Amino acid sequence: MEVQLGGRRVHLRVESNKPRKLKYNLIAAREQGHHTLVTFGGAYSNHLRATALAGRLHGFQTVGIVRGEERLPLNPVLRFATEQGMTLTYVDRETYRGKLIPAGLPPHYLIPEGGSNELAVRGCAELGEELGSAFDVVCVPAGTGGTLAGLAAGLRHGRAIGFAVLKDAGWLRDAVATLQQRTYGEVRGNWSIETRFHFGGYAKTPPALLTFVDKFEAQHGLRLDPIYTGKMMSGLETLLHHGTFPQHERICAVITG
């Protein structure tokens, strides 16, 4: 799908990053003989939802360790997770920060918060390999940085730009580099991080962002999520308006939501 944005043609690759992140983790869990997946997330975590679904589809029990107190009725994300069979365990914010596994869980395969580990990077690298050398610039939203780390490592040409959705994301460059180091023993690919388009921080939805999301839907018939892809596309529009990319460059944005 192609759209006009900031006076330029932008190719959209509409594809969730979740199956890419989970693929090699599920294979490893099975190879190690595990029947249960355990992971962490906030109450609105797409990753919890995706792990619950993948667990059900591939025959794993799933446990989600959720930050904060239980709030009833469950929000749509947690309700979906429980409908897939996920058991939810709530921990206070302090405990959550330490990523301690609550006592009493069965033997399990642990997937980190956001699903970003070396196997997730390898999975996301396959997206980069599929894009190959078709584009000069490939944009992706960045939370924990795992998707960017893999995508950039897999590209055969051009550069990847991660649009940070969190405020004060200066740490993200190190996080991406560390993930690539752990995965490949080196930092790979041509990538950078844009930290200017967080719109106030994670899950903040100021009017300017919502206006952009509405305008984009009216023009292109595609509803962007305001937490990840809305910020990236709005940021990309600003960069394009400012003439950041030479005219001949082919631009792609990965719509991960």
Ligand SMILES: Cc1ncc(COP(=O)(O)O)c(C=O)c1O
């Ligand atoms: C829709 C969407 N896009 C992008 C991301 C960011 O991915 P990462 O945490 O690998 O940077 C996430 C979070 O996993 C997400 O849910």
